Structures are given as C-alpha cells and as structure tokens.
Amino acid sequence: MNPSQAAPGSQASLREANRLRVLEALRDQGAMTQVEIAGFTGLSPATVSNMVKELDTSGAVELEPSIRNGRRAVLVSLATGSTLIAGIAFGDRDVRVALGTSPRDIIGRQRMPLPADHAADEGMDRASRLLLDLVEKAGKTMADVRAVGVGIPAPVDSVSGQVGSESILPGWRGVAVAAEMQGRIQAPVAVDNTSNLAALGELRCGVLQGVQHGVYIKLSYGVGAGLILDGDLFRGAAGTAGEIGHLTIDENGPVCRCGNRGCLETYIGARGLLDALASSHGPLSLRDVITRALDGDPGCRRVLEDAGRHLGVAVAGLVNLLNPEVIVLGGQLSRVGSIILSPMRASLERCAIPSAAASVVLRESELEMDADVVGALVSAAALLPAGAGVLATAVSIS
Ligand SMILES: [Zn+2]
Structure with a gap:
C-alpha cells in the first residue's frame, strides 16, 4: 500500500501519511533541517516541527546541531543505529509489507496483488522480495532486520505453527510458515492470524x-x-x-x-x-x-x-x-x-x-487497512531481546 492509499480521510491516516512523507524524504535526501524538510515535502513548518518531535521521542530520527548557511541549525536524520523490524500481512488477494523502526515508525511499505489460489511458496517468495526491496531502498541490508511478524488470513495453530485449516486457504495447507519464512529472511519470525494481528495493532497503536x-x-x-x-x-x-x-x-x-x-x-x-x-x-x-x-x-x-x-x-x-x-x-x-x-x-x-x-x-x-500489518510489527517487536532499542519503543506506546 502506498502512502496515498493509506490516507482515506481520517485524521489518523493523514498524520500517518505525513509522517511517512517526512521519513521517506529523510531516507531519500539524507539529513535535512526542518525548514528543508518542509520545503521538500510541502508540509507546513508547524506540521514538520510536531512530526520531528514525535519521531525524535520514538527514536526514529536523530537530531544533531550544525551550521547551515552560516547559521546554527539542527539537522534531522534517520536514526542510523535503529534496529529494523518488518510486518507482512497476507490478504485474500494481496500481500502488504511494512518496514519500520517500531510499530509506529514505518519507514516504507509495499503491496503486491496475489491470485486467490496462489501457492504458499509463491506468496512467501513475493513477500520476501518486497521486503528485500524495502530494505535496500532504506539503504540497509537484511542483516539489519532483526524480527518479522507475519499474518495469514486463516487459522494458525500456535502449537504446531502450521496453517491450521484444510480448506480456508488451500495453497497454504499444513505449511509451517514461521520456519519457511525464517529460511528466506534469516531473522526470527512470528506467525499469527491476520484478525488477531489487526486486534493487536489496534490495541497497541489504534x-x-x-x-x-x-x-x-x-x-x-x-x-x-x-x-x-x-x-x-x-x-x-x-x-x-x-x-x-x-x-x-x-x-x-x-x-x-x-x-x-x-x-x-x-x-x-x-x-x-x-x-x-x-x-x-x-x-x-x-x-x-x-x-x-x-x-x-x-x-x-x-x-x-x-x-x-x-x-x-x-x-x-x-x-x-x-x-x-x-x-x-x-x-x-x-x-x-x-x-x-x-x-x-x-x-x-x-x-x-x-x-x-x-x-x-x-x-x-483507526488503523483501517493497516491494522494487521501494524499488528505484525508489534508481534515482530515482541521477538526482540530486551534492551533492543525498538522494543523500548514498542513498549512505550502500549
Ligand atoms: Zn465455515
């Protein structure tokens, strides 16, 4: 899902779209002052100021005193030391992937349609490619992705870790999604049903x-x-x-x-x-x-x-x-x-x-179509060892 699709109307989605514009501008342009961010994104200086404050509090950006055009200025940049987490939500007809430094701080997202009768392998391959693409765009490597949450629109057996229905998502029957995705992504993976994850997303962030x-x-x-x-x-x-x-x-x-x-x-x-x-x-x-x-x-x-x-x-x-x-x-x-x-x-x-x-x-x-992918990020953050920066962020929003 691109930012404009994520923003059909509500205040929350507008704020989310603005936040993403600031993060993407920093990702694409490197460090900037708040005035430069406003000029680049077209957002008002007041909106940029609030957004930067919020991103600084959550640890998604770093602020550094500097000199610009002979004047003292504060440069805003993406937090380089950030641990990255990813959320992947398979829908009945698509897959959406989000990369973030915390469930609230998504720095990039992508969506790709999937045929209704796709095989699990095909779905997981596409999701892994989308994730790799997002990671590369952020100037990072897959080694920076420390945990991934995956949502499947079918019952997931929490004991066996397998998609627990013969008929609800036929191409995924009996697949041990966490192990399969872990093999593709080389990071710990948590798997859950997308309705559960959407509830978790709304609980922590919505x-x-x-x-x-x-x-x-x-x-x-x-x-x-x-x-x-x-x-x-x-x-x-x-x-x-x-x-x-x-x-x-x-x-x-x-x-x-x-x-x-x-x-x-x-x-x-x-x-x-x-x-x-x-x-x-x-x-x-x-x-x-x-x-x-x-x-x-x-x-x-x-x-x-x-x-x-x-x-x-x-x-x-x-x-x-x-x-x-x-x-x-x-x-x-x-x-x-x-x-x-x-x-x-x-x-x-x-x-x-x-x-x-x-x-x-x-x-x-409140999170609309993003609820499940935000929940997937919450479940990814929960996999990180205590002390990882992103976990502190995830806990602070609960
Ligand atoms: Zn039924």
Whole structure:
C-alpha cells in the first residue's frame, strides 16, 4: 500500500501519511533541517516541527546541531543505529509489507496483488522480495532486520505453527510458515492470524488502546475476529480463538468452504454477497459492491444491510459470552460504515442481553487497512531481546 492509499480521510491516516512523507524524504535526501524538510515535502513548518518531535521521542530520527548557511541549525536524520523490524500481512488477494523502526515508525511499505489460489511458496517468495526491496531502498541490508511478524488470513495453530485449516486457504495447507519464512529472511519470525494481528495493532497503536476487553472484527473476503481480554490478545488453546466467520448461524444453511453448513461467512463473506448479486448485477468484485453501495445502488445496499443483520446475530453471541467494552469493525467492507453498522446494531440489541448490549460501544477501525500489518510489527517487536532499542519503543506506546 502506498502512502496515498493509506490516507482515506481520517485524521489518523493523514498524520500517518505525513509522517511517512517526512521519513521517506529523510531516507531519500539524507539529513535535512526542518525548514528543508518542509520545503521538500510541502508540509507546513508547524506540521514538520510536531512530526520531528514525535519521531525524535520514538527514536526514529536523530537530531544533531550544525551550521547551515552560516547559521546554527539542527539537522534531522534517520536514526542510523535503529534496529529494523518488518510486518507482512497476507490478504485474500494481496500481500502488504511494512518496514519500520517500531510499530509506529514505518519507514516504507509495499503491496503486491496475489491470485486467490496462489501457492504458499509463491506468496512467501513475493513477500520476501518486497521486503528485500524495502530494505535496500532504506539503504540497509537484511542483516539489519532483526524480527518479522507475519499474518495469514486463516487459522494458525500456535502449537504446531502450521496453517491450521484444510480448506480456508488451500495453497497454504499444513505449511509451517514461521520456519519457511525464517529460511528466506534469516531473522526470527512470528506467525499469527491476520484478525488477531489487526486486534493487536489496534490495541497497541489504534482505537483499542487502553481497552481491557474488546473485539476486532475483520470484514473482507472472509470474516474473522481478534479478541482482547484483560488488556491482551486472547488466542485460545491452539491460537484459533475468534473464528467468528465459522460460527453456525443456520444448521440447514448453505455449505461453507470449511465444510460446515450455515456459517456466518456463507452469509456475509464475499462469495455469499457476490452470489446474491450475480443474477441481478452480473459478475462484480467486492470493491464494486462497496463502491456501488456507497453510490446508493439499492441491490448492493440490500445485501450489505442483510450482512449487517447476520453479523449482529453472531456478535450478540460474542457480547453475551465476553461482555466487551468495545467492538471495532475493520477490513474492506467496514468502509460502507452505517450501511452495515446500523442493521448490525439493531440485531445486536435484539439478540444480546440488554445490559451487555447497552454497555458495548461500536467503533470503526483507526488503523483501517493497516491494522494487521501494524499488528505484525508489534508481534515482530515482541521477538526482540530486551534492551533492543525498538522494543523500548514498542513498549512505550502500549
Ligand atoms: Zn465455515
């Protein structure tokens, strides 16, 4: 994902895009004064000043007194001694890679499309090449990358480390991703499900900061959830907690890709939504459905409203079980906002225990499409030995 894609509207994404512009300018131009950074990036001097202060606090840049044009000046440069960490998030149709000095200090990112039925080897090769490319652009070597977090959009067995489903991501079945990626990257690798990582990203750097009990729901081609309990990510016995997409909504419903009948995902996953529109609208992509719904297309709005209703029933179950303070909606489909949120809220209020439903707040994701890759960086930072600079940074933001 490039910076302009990372910034659809919100204050947080605007700040993130500005931060990336400053870091990229320093990476490409070398040390500069704040006036020069403002001139080079087109950002206002006040914005640059705030950004540099923030980057200095997090250790991503170094400040050095100097003389410029006969005057005293402070030169800002990328922190050379920084340990680098990387986050890799495989989506259903793409892979995104981010390189940073901490989960908040991303110095570069790249995205590449992946075919839906790609083999694991191909996905991992492409991700490794993207990472190498980012590292070289930053003027570093792979030896500077000390840890990598990887997200997979399927259950990952935390005991065996393998992608734990025969049918959810067929090309990755049984692959021990951490070991395979470690072989390619020569750095320690942590692997988790992308919904878990998105929850972790929002917990450390986004809308779930300070929340004790929360749920992150990822609505994309599939649907998944990451659970925050007692202020930390809850993975369950084998790492597959939060598989909300495969909760049974109707025992006699359509057969799901997991082999069960009537899973939530058969109603609100991309395949179900697109099938429902095929006879009236012809072949559409998920992105088409989102765009058309936002433009007011009644059919597209209707299937998304129905999806919101079904989602609310499943979420009511979660609310009764866990009594969370906050539920965050993220993933591509969350971009339709109230088209899904309003019917979801109505179902939730109808189906959950009133006191639990009344105490839960529904929020939109703050990190948006970056939540999983930021979570991957958080999980990478956690692999570093205590004392590494980046770990201190990661801890300071929690
Ligand atoms: Zn299923």
